[in-house]
Amino acid sequence: MLPDGVSLGRLQGPLAALATISPHFTGAVRIDGPGGTGFVLVQSGDPYAAAFESTGKDLLLGGDEAYRYLLDRPSLDYELIAYTSEETEAARRVSGETGCLIDGGGAKPAAPTEPMSTERLEHVARQPGVIAVSVFHEGFALQSLGSADFEQVAAVAEDLLRAGTRITGDMEMGDLSQMVLETPAGKLIIAPYGDLSLCILAKSDANLGLIRLSIRSMQDGTV
Structure with a gap:
């Protein structure tokens, strides 16, 4: 179970927009539709864990796969939950035990293979x-x-x-x-x-x- 934390409010939009709204956010992004539920855990703007389960439970993703899937969604309903440093460590420990850690990490996606000149x-x-x-x-x-x-x-x-x-x-x-x-x-x-x-x-x-x-x-x- 993830820590309760403190709710900062609900938002709607693409997950990528979070980097602009709150670039140094630490806590959980709790996702509730459309299409399923899940979470992304973030520390100082860098995501380190993610999970997603579709409404019909025919899709269950964790870690990098879940994060990339959620990042590609055009719009999500989500709640921002702020964590203390102790809650962040607890959330990271739970994520490691459940196989939800992101290997790549980083609030921004990986750099493209061929940068624009x-x-x-x-x-x-x-x-x-x-x-x-x-x-x-x-x-x-x-x-x-x-x-x-x-x-x-x-x-x-x-x-x-x-x-x-x-x-x-x-x-x-x-x-x-x-x-x-x-x-x-x-x-x-x-x-x-x-x-x-x-x-x-x-x-x-x-x-x-x-x-x-x-x-x-x-x-x-x-x-």
Whole structure:
């Protein structure tokens, strides 16, 4: 049994957003739907244990497998439970006994195998009308150029990209190349790039054709 701790309130959203909401959190993230129950234990922002059981009990995961599964969920209902240092040690001991410890650890996902070069980001940033560009990985902004705060939207952009990929797959449209969000004030383009993702903020009158072409040349490996 995990320590009771002190409840800090309930939240809803992707697990990756916790790093932005409370980057130095220590305690338990108790998950209650949708789809099942579980927990992630965190110390100073670093997850060290996780478990998940689906509602129908047909899926039971622990450790790294549970953590990656929960990290990939687009939205979770969860409660933050703060732990003291004594409660943290007790929780870690219980997790070790039940096989729920995470081998990899780390609040941020592992670094991608091929980091984005600054020259490639600059290639996109130089396109007419581009305000800022960022590269992110599993909900965390890794590199950015220009004047925009991508930290707050990286996790949501990742969720949109995953949702778009599922939609194009269900509609048998082939692989997703780009997504565009457009308002009277500007445009936001989200695109996959290997195991990374791109997010480009542009002016409302920006030439989307040139921006799309620059993204496509990066995806094809010609720049």
